Every structure is written in structure tokens, then in C-alpha cells.
Amino acid sequence: MNLNSIDTLLAEVLAGNKIAVANALNLLENIRPAKTSRIRQLIEQLSRNARPGRHLIGITGPPGVGKSTLISRLANFYRKQGRTVGIISVDPSSCRSGGALLGDRARIIHDPGDSGLFIRSMAAGKHLGGLAWRTRHCLTVFEAAYDIIIIETVGVGQSETEIAQVVDSVVFVVQPGSGDALQFMKAGIMEIPDILVINKADQKKLAAKTKIDLETVAVYSGFDESGWQSEIVMASALEGWGHDQLAQALSDHFSFLENTCLKKKRHLNRVQWILMMFKERFGMFGLETLGGESSVLKQIAGFDLTNPFYCFEKLTHEMWTLAKNV
Ligand SMILES: Nc1nc2c(ncn2[C@@H]2O[C@H](COP(=O)(O)OP(=O)(O)OP(=O)(O)O)[C@@H](O)[C@H]2O)c(=O)[nH]1
Ligand SMILES: [Mg+2]
Known part of the structure; x- marks a missing residue:
């Protein structure tokens, strides 16, 4: 099998071949300009072939609350249902070295022989x-x-807030007695996530108290702009319970999105992706030349977003044309 050919690589990725998935990721993480045209081709093909029923889930929360342990349970649950699972673990500790450490990956317990489960650690950048x-x-x-x-x-x-611009559903994990998340939500610094999990609820008394505190904030804040009322789930990833309720809450949220704003949400997320590429390349100069961030966002939203590179080039062209005329 020749994975150097984009067509073969694509076909193998679609078939869930783990070696092909790893090769495709290596290519997309490559920063050498010589690879740009292959990256562009691959992303265009992949975007056209996204799985129709896919669900993108963001799991976030303070360090050490049990996110990886919970993800292990959740992944196992989905695998038993026959659904395939891909996990990206963004590793903040590796900013300096530039490469992802394998710490998180090691903490997600999994069967390496399972062809339907793939885990990748990535540097936060x-x-x-x-x-x-x-x-x-x-x-x-x-x-x-x-x-x-x-x-x-x-x-x-x-x-x-940032992960919400990438995924369909945001899960925020806390542990019993964790006051800072609560304070942030109360003060409006932090947006109320779609689903809140109190993990380590094996600490029963403290968990029950935390639940009451969180319910107060969630109820006060009411429905979010999409009309979804966030759910609170209690779990103990260590003891192995609650992850099934989390899966149910996620499924409910996904059905809700499908019936309301999934398409729009994904479209807006793609707009953010292109904006980010543009900002990183041209910074304030680029944004100001095109009339500021909101004007750039409007322009991007009007493009056909299937191929982000095509949109990026259109913006770049527009920017240079305007810059020349100044
Ligand atoms: N008591 C209890 N301990 C747990 C539970 N879930 C995880 N832990 C423990 O909490 C510690 C941290 O778990 P991780 O799953 O690595 O937490 P994390 O949130 O992924 O950590 P970071 O990725 O470093 O932020 C480990 O020692 C786990 O065994 C739980 O439900 N109850
Ligand atoms: Mg972790």
C-alpha cells in the first residue's frame, strides 16, 4: 500500500486504518512549506468525506480532576456500542519543548490492539x-x-470558550469542593458549559454539596442562546460509574443540536479556524487592512468553506490588493 499517494491515504483513513491515520496526522502537523500542497489536497478531500453522524466532544476542566480517567471510561462505553473513537489530548506542559509529551496518553487506559480507538497527544503550541x-x-x-x-x-x-469554537458539545469536569470554577461561572467570566460533570463523586458528601452549588448557577443562568439548559452529571471514573449518564447527556445534547443549530455551529467554527490561520500569518496588519476582525469574519462567513485554504487564499489576495492601493 502506497500511503504517499493522497488517494490511497484518504481511502485508508476513511477505512480507519490506524497507520494511515497516524501518517495523515504527521503530514498535517508538518510545517515545511514543501508539504503545503499535499496538506491542502488532503484537507480538502478529508473535509468532503467527514462522517455524517460524527460527534465532536470537548472535555475540559482544571488539572487532575480526572478528565483522562473519565475519557477512558467513556471511550470504552462507546466501543462496546460498536462506535469508533478518536481522542486528541492537548498537552499544555509541552509548550516549551514544542513536542507533545506522552503523559496524558499514558493515562488514558485502552487496548492498543483495538482498531476502532485511536489516541493522539498534541502540543498546545x-x-x-x-x-x-x-x-x-x-x-x-x-x-x-x-x-x-x-x-x-x-x-x-x-x-x-475556546474549545466551544472547535467542538459540538462542551463538557466541563470539576471535582467536589472545587470553588474556582463555580466562582468563575457566577461572575460570568466562564461560560456555562453544555454539560457539567462532578467527577470523584465517590467523595459523596462533598459531591452532593458541590452539585447544589452548581445547580444554583446553572438554573440562574437559564438556557443558553441556543435554548439548551446545561445538565449536571455525577460520576466516579475511578469506581466506574456515571460515564453512561454522561454519554446519555451527550447524546441528548447532540440530538438537540441536530434539531436546532448544528449546521450553523459547525459553519461558525470553520469561520474561526480560517480567521485563526489568517491572524497567525498576517497579524494586525492583515486584520486592519481588511477593515478589522469583524469585517474579516463577515467576509469569511460568505465563502464556501469546504476548503479552508481556498478561503485563506481569497482573503490573502483581497488583503494584498487593498494594501497595494493604499
Ligand atoms: N477518587 C477518585 N479519584 C479519581 C477519579 N478519577 C480520577 N481520579 C484520580 O485523579 C488523578 C488524576 O486523574 P486524571 O484522569 O489523570 O486527571 P486529568 O484531569 O486528566 O489530569 P490532567 O490531564 O493532568 O489535568 C489520578 O490519580 C486518578 O486516579 C474518581 O472518580 N475518584
Ligand atoms: Mg488528563
């Missing part, structure tokens, strides 16, 4: 919250190869 646009490139591989895509990120405050 220099972006806030760690979701560099290269991660978005890589997501196109997962969207073509797997039914359920889970992204793990660490943080409080900014992380769920």
Missing part, C-alpha cells in the same frame, strides 16, 4: 487554551475516520 489551528487541521482526519471525537484540554475560564 503558543495559543491560549492550546487549540492551535494545526489541531484543527488534524481534526479533519478524525472527522473522516471516527464516529466519536473527544478532545481533552486543561484549564478554567478561557479553555471552554
